[in-house]
Amino acid sequence: MSKFKDVFVIDDDKVFHFIIKKLFSKNNIDINPSFYLNGLEAIEEIREKISLGTTMPDLILLDINMPIMDGWQFLDEFRKTKKTTTNGQTIIYLVSSSDSISDLNRAKEYQDQVKDYFFKPMSLDDLKKIF
DSSP states (O other): OOSSSSEEOOOSHHHHHHHHHHHHHHHTTEEEHHHHHHHHHHHHHHHHHHHHHHOSSSEEESSSSHHHHHHHHHHHHHHHHHOOOOOOOOOOEEEESOOOHHHHHEEEEEEETTEEEEESSSHHHHHHHHH
């Protein structure tokens, strides 16, 4: 049984979506995943959830480098949006192929929102740390 129910995977890489779906399935991680190709799609969904009074995602797996709205922009918008609701606590993990020191340091600026930083490709051990 997973401690998370609604999970948002925000990543522009469809191969990552496929791999993470397989990892969830093969390891009996019982969740309701939603997949988004950029931060804008996801933040719009979150705003709609707020307007409808439905629950926020329990967990977000967030890529940094994406078109339209990248992970950093998403975090900024999520911070603003989150102030309008007290509907549950959403845990965010950054998942990126970037091992840049500047990205790792920038992630620390969001430690009020981001729980940890994982490098792609995600492994079963990474998922065990989360779930």
